[in-house]
Amino acid sequence: xxxxxxxxxxxxxxxxxxxxxxxxxxxxxxxxxxxxxxxxxxxxxxxxxxxxxxxxxxxxxxxxxxxxxxxxxxxxxxxxxxxxxxxxxxxxxxxxxxxxxxxxxxxxxxxxxxxxxxxxxxxxxxxxxx
Amino acid sequence: xxxxxxxxxxxxxxxxxxxxxxxxxxxxxxxxxxxxxxxxxxxxxxxxxxxxxxxxxxxxxxxxxxxxxxxxxxxxxxxxxxxxxxxxxxxxxxxxxxxxxxxxxxxxxxxxxxxxxxxxxxxxxxxxxx
Amino acid sequence: xxxxxxxxxxxxxxxxxxxxxxxxxxxxxxxxxxxxxxxxxxxxxxxxxxxxxxxxxxxxxxxxxxxxxxxxxxxxxxxxxxxxxxxxxxxxxxxxxxxxxxxxxxxxxxxxxxxxxxxxxxxxxxxxxx
Amino acid sequence: xxxxxxxxxxxxxxxxxxxxxxxxxxxxxxxxxxxxxxxxxxxxxxxxxxxxxxxxxxxxxxxxxxxxxxxxxxxxxxxxxxxxxxxxxxxxxxxxxxxxxxxxxxxxxxxxxxxxxxxxxxxxxxxxxx
Amino acid sequence: xxxxxxxxxxxxxxxxxxxxxxxxxxxxxxxxxxxxxxxxxxxxxxxxxxxxxxxxxxxxxxxxxxxxxxxxxxxxxxxxxxxxxxxxxxxxxxxxxxxxxxxxxxxxxxxxxxxxxxxxxxxxxxxxxx
Amino acid sequence: xxxxxxxxxxxxxxxxxxxxxxxxxxxxxxxxxxxxxxxxxxxxxxxxxxxxxxxxxxxxxxxxxxxxxxxxxxxxxxxxxxxxxxxxxxxxxxxxxxxxxxxxxxxxxxxxxxxxxxxxxxxxxxxxxx
Numbered sequence: 001x002x003x004x005x006x007x008x009x010x011x012x013x014x015x016x017x018x019x020x021x022x023x024x025x026x027x028x029x030x031x032x033x034x035x036x037x038x039x040x041x042x043x044x045x046x047x048x049x050x051x052x053x054x055x056x057x058x059x060x061x062x063x064x065x066x067x068x069x070x071x072x073x074x075x076x077x078x079x080x081x082x083x084x085x086x087x088x089x090x091x092x093x094x095x096x097x098x099x100x101x102x103x104x105x106x107x108x109x110x111x112x113x114x115x116x117x118x119x120x121x122x123x124x125x126x127x128x129x130x
Numbered sequence: 131x132x133x134x135x136x137x138x139x140x141x142x143x144x145x146x147x148x149x150x151x152x153x154x155x156x157x158x159x160x161x162x163x164x165x166x167x168x169x170x171x172x173x174x175x176x177x178x179x180x181x182x183x184x185x186x187x188x189x190x191x192x193x194x195x196x197x198x199x200x201x202x203x204x205x206x207x208x209x210x211x212x213x214x215x216x217x218x219x220x221x222x223x224x225x226x227x228x229x230x231x232x233x234x235x236x237x238x239x240x241x242x243x244x245x246x247x248x249x250x251x252x253x254x255x256x257x258x259x260x
Numbered sequence: 261x262x263x264x265x266x267x268x269x270x271x272x273x274x275x276x277x278x279x280x281x282x283x284x285x286x287x288x289x290x291x292x293x294x295x296x297x298x299x300x301x302x303x304x305x306x307x308x309x310x311x312x313x314x315x316x317x318x319x320x321x322x323x324x325x326x327x328x329x330x331x332x333x334x335x336x337x338x339x340x341x342x343x344x345x346x347x348x349x350x351x352x353x354x355x356x357x358x359x360x361x362x363x364x365x366x367x368x369x370x371x372x373x374x375x376x377x378x379x380x381x382x383x384x385x386x387x388x389x390x
Numbered sequence: 391x392x393x394x395x396x397x398x399x400x401x402x403x404x405x406x407x408x409x410x411x412x413x414x415x416x417x418x419x420x421x422x423x424x425x426x427x428x429x430x431x432x433x434x435x436x437x438x439x440x441x442x443x444x445x446x447x448x449x450x451x452x453x454x455x456x457x458x459x460x461x462x463x464x465x466x467x468x469x470x471x472x473x474x475x476x477x478x479x480x481x482x483x484x485x486x487x488x489x490x491x492x493x494x495x496x497x498x499x500x501x502x503x504x505x506x507x508x509x510x511x512x513x514x515x516x517x518x519x520x
Numbered sequence: 521x522x523x524x525x526x527x528x529x530x531x532x533x534x535x536x537x538x539x540x541x542x543x544x545x546x547x548x549x550x551x552x553x554x555x556x557x558x559x560x561x562x563x564x565x566x567x568x569x570x571x572x573x574x575x576x577x578x579x580x581x582x583x584x585x586x587x588x589x590x591x592x593x594x595x596x597x598x599x600x601x602x603x604x605x606x607x608x609x610x611x612x613x614x615x616x617x618x619x620x621x622x623x624x625x626x627x628x629x630x631x632x633x634x635x636x637x638x639x640x641x642x643x644x645x646x647x648x649x650x
Numbered sequence: 651x652x653x654x655x656x657x658x659x660x661x662x663x664x665x666x667x668x669x670x671x672x673x674x675x676x677x678x679x680x681x682x683x684x685x686x687x688x689x690x691x692x693x694x695x696x697x698x699x700x701x702x703x704x705x706x707x708x709x710x711x712x713x714x715x716x717x718x719x720x721x722x723x724x725x726x727x728x729x730x731x732x733x734x735x736x737x738x739x740x741x742x743x744x745x746x747x748x749x750x751x752x753x754x755x756x757x758x759x760x761x762x763x764x765x766x767x768x769x770x771x772x773x774x775x776x777x778x779x780x
Contacts, residue, residue, distance in 0.1 A: 005654055032638050033615055035697075036622070036630070043693050044233045047685075048486075050540055054191075054226035061188050062195035062227045066234045069196035071332030072591030072627035095293055097192045102202070102296070104176045104196045106459075106496040106591050107304055107332035110296070113163035116249070118292050128292050132263055162518050163485055165307075170494070173303050174497055177295075197475050199626075201722030202461030203498035223549075225683055233688070234624040237694055238723035240686070248682050249463070258682050304493045314486035318451050321444075322487045324492045325452035326459035329756075331592030333494070355553055356444035357452045360640035362556070363434045364456045364463070365754040366719075367564055370556070376554050388552050392751070393522055422768050422778050423745055425567075427759070433563050434757055437555075462721030463758035564753045574746035578711050579706075582747045585712035586719035586754045593754070616704035617712045623694045624716045624723070 003042070010046025017049065017083040060084035061097050068098050068113035069105035077113060079118040089114065091121055091128045133172070142177025146186065147179065147213040190214035191227050197236035198243035200240060209254050211250040220252055221258045263302070270306025277309065277343040278317065321357050322342035325326055328358050328373035329365035337373060341380040350390045393432070400436025407439065407473040425478050450474035451487050458503035459495035467503065471510040481511055481518045505513065523562070530566025536576065537546055537569065537603040580604035583615050588618050588633035591626035596634060601640040611648045653692070660680050660696025666706065667699065667733040676702035710734035711747050718763035727763060731770040739770055741778045 002008075011022040026037040049059060060083050064065050067077040092120055102110035121127065141152040156167040179189060188190075190213050197207040215225050224247055232240035251257065261269075271282040286297040309319060320343050327337040344354050354377055362370035381387065393400075397426035401412040416427040426432040439449060450473050474484050484507055511517065531542040550603075569579060580603050587597040604614050614637055622630035624648040641647065651659075659671040676687040699709060710733050717727040721780055752760035758765050760769065 001653065019387075025673075028636075031643070033619055035701075036619055036634070039622065039693070039697060040627065041696070043689070045690060047693070048233050050228055051226060051685075053222050054230075057615065058188060058223070058227070059186075059230060060193050062191050062230055064235055065192035066199035066231060067193040067628065070199055070235065070628075071330070072589070073626075073632065076234075078626040085200060086675075091181055092183050093188070097188070099176055099181075099293060099296060100184075100189060100192055102299065102496075103178050103194060104206075104332075104496045104498060104532055105200065106492075106494045106495060106499070108327065108336040109301065109328075109496070112294055112333065112335065114296070121292070127204075133261065136263075159504075162511070163489060163504055165311075166504070169303070169307060169492065170497065173299070175309070176756070177303070178297060181295075196497065197307075200461070200498075203496075203502065206498040206503065210402060229683055231687060232626075232630060232689065234626045236622075236624045236629070236723075237690065238624060238717065238720075238726040239626070241721065242725065243688070244679075244683055251682070263768060269502070296449050308477055310492050311489075312510070313482050314490075315450075318448060319490060320486070322451050322455035323435060323494055324488055325455040326491060328455035329460055330495065333591070336494075352443050353448070356441060358436055359441075359553055360444075360449060360452055360561065361456060362756075363438050364466075364756045365460065366593075366752075366754045366759070367560065367752060368587065368590075368596040369756070372593065372595065374549075374553055374556070381504055381552070384637060391523065393526075396523075416681070419764075422771070423749055423764055425571075426749055429567060429752065430757065433567070437559060437563070441555075457758065460721070460758075463756075463762065465762065466758040488584070508534070557731075559659060568753050571749075571775065573742050574750075576745070578708060578747070579750060581708050582715035582750055583709050583754055586717040586751060589716035590719055596754075613708070614701050615671060617708070619701075620698055620704075620709060620712055621716060623698050624713055624726075632682055643760065 001047075006042040006046035007038075008046075008121070009050045010041040010044070013050040014041060014045040017045070017060070017086060018079060019082070019086055033074055040089050056087040057089050060089055061093070064094060064113075066099060068101045069109055071105070071109045071112060074112075074116055077116050078120055081117050082124075085120070085124065085126065091117075091126050093130055136172040136176035137168075138176075139180045140174070143180040144171060144175040147175070147190070147216060148209060149212070149216055173252040178255075180224070186217040187214070187219050190197065190217055190219055191223070194224060194227050194232060194243075198231045198239055201235070201239045201242060204242075205247055207246050208250055211247050212243065213253075221247075221256050225258055265300040265334075266297075266306035267302055268306075269310045270301040270304070272311040274301060274305040277305070277320070277346060278339060279346055287342060315346070316347040317349050320347055320349055321353070324354060324357050324373075325361060328361045329369055331365070331369045334372075337376050338380055340382075341377050343350070345380070345384065345386070351377075351386050371379055391437075392444075393416070396432040396436035397428075398436075399440045400432070403440040404435040406432060406520070407435070407450070407476060408469060409472070409476055411491045446477040447474070447479050450477055452481055452501075454484060454487050455491060458491045459499055460501060461495070463514040464502075465505055468510055469505050471507050475510070475514065481507075481516050485518055521567075522583070526562040526566035527558075528566075529570045530561040533570040534565040537580070537606060538599060539602070539606055540597060576607040577604070577609050578608055580607055581613070584614060584617050584620050584633075585621060588621045588629055588635070591625070591629045591632060594632075594636055597636050598640055601637050602644075605640070605644065605646070611637075615648055651697075654780060656692040656696035658696075659700045660691040660694070664691060664695040665758070667695070667710070667731060669736055671730070678770055693778040706737040707739050709732070710737055710739055711743070712771075714744060714747050714763075715751060719759055721759045721762060722779045723764075728770055729767050731767050732774075735770070735776065741767075741776050745778055759764065 098113040228243040358373040489501040618633040748763040
């Protein structure tokens, strides 16, 4: 896959998941780590998240599960709960994934994840169960 | 939900996911922590993993993502890769979830998760891509 | 143990440790994850924290140690430092548990835990050594 | 506190908890990191674990809780389960601490901790409940 | 090494790395955990960070790498990015260490570490690349 | 940077650090995750570890610090201790980095890291202090 293709694919997937643009990622990092913007676009979204072998909903469930369980990535969990809603996951499915983490990573991880989900739902005016 | 119902539901879901029985869980823990067997069956599988709001495939993807990212639960990751295959996830979908963790939890987490998946696939004689 | 008994036992232990009520837990989660309130009351406090095999002080020391070492559960650590004081642990004993984590989880974990303890002590107007 | 006093105190506490000697710690590390032996004896056991403000049983419960929750320190968890038995914790109390971690750090952490406890109990020929 | 020497050496290294004084550390902890101030000065900075076997720049790179990867020690990471600048690491070298963590601990760890570095650089008025 | 250049650069750096070849990485993953081999070569070693802004010794110290602190990546820590020796770090410098983790991630992390270093040193017949 050529560099141009990786970047183009990454920008499309980034846009589908986050609703943002590659240009905004570049802008946000140009003062301190411009190459990280390229890695996010071309590697994370281009090489990995664009892969056809798993549907976008399952990818977002997986990311939400991991970040909730790790408990060290609140800003990224917020981005990916938005992303899950953007690719068609329902609020109640997202809650299910987070609740499930109480079994695998403990209740504090699940509760902290839920509080982040609540923020996202409020920002978007969505309610669980609808 | 009554205790009997929680236990019954948990045993069904445990059996669907792991292929094992509640009796085997009870047997394996009776020497040291018999109540843990009850919690695994009634809480983890009965209250949580049996919930109708998320399909079983998505639940297994979420568990595999979390355990791969955490990197501290190799035996349980092995059980849940078996479980993912048992509920209809394909080997290549499982690989995708694990590979995706390279972005969120780093390459060592993904590589160690892959090695566990390889063990499971070998035990079952399945190959990726089929 | 029947559902009613689990819930009743859980509410008692929740009240003893946190000083709060099951009704408040239910209220705080009813918009987003009502079943989690049930799990917290019936499983965490009813099945686990109510067990007679370990005294309540030792249970709180254990929770404080774990949450300090994990470093990912500041809100819950705060709740359980309050809880430790509620069940008769002294401020200086709580400090000892947190300080001990410098050996097992590193100085940053211990220092961050101490800062949370200081907040709790200030809220309650208690001082270490008294 | 003088160096000699720290070391002497550390050796006593090390012996009480682990049943081993400072000389054995020194011997085990002299090829690769002799100063670490000094830190273990004088800092971990001398400065920290010898402190009078918390009883030795509570210190061992705290260490077992932390190491079970972290899930990255199996050899040290084994040492400290032995240590807990050495200072008068009962097998069933140790099991309680480990089981409690299912709430705070997830079921895999608790199950992996239990398996280490089972090893220790077998080596010593003790059974839970006695 | 005598207690006095450990303390003196620790105070010197603490001052070199953080620009602060042992007296300030003592003052900040005297209300809640005065002995922790001694451990920070005599053990962390005196016994460990003062050792001659590794240059101060490499020690700061190592600490920044670890704290970025762990993701649970934001205040300490901030202190040690200041410390790295104080002992002659350049802003761009610090960024390199943090970016490298995307490979070993995942992109969220690296991004969160970068945001802390950006805060430090702004406080000091330094810019990357200069 | 073109795909071909990323791959070429990655193979060179991989060879310098690990002493292995890209072909061997490809071979080891072709059954289960062939694209991961590409990511390891082109992203981890090509995009990240080849960057000129930080010397190779500092990169290896940083990786060893992170993996020791995380405690979840024993096989990768082993690879990178070999890598550190391959790029000119001395055994005693590597030990210093690992020992330093006792302050930031706790004694169990440092002790477990040391045991991995000891294995590597024995395999290569090197001794600390030489």
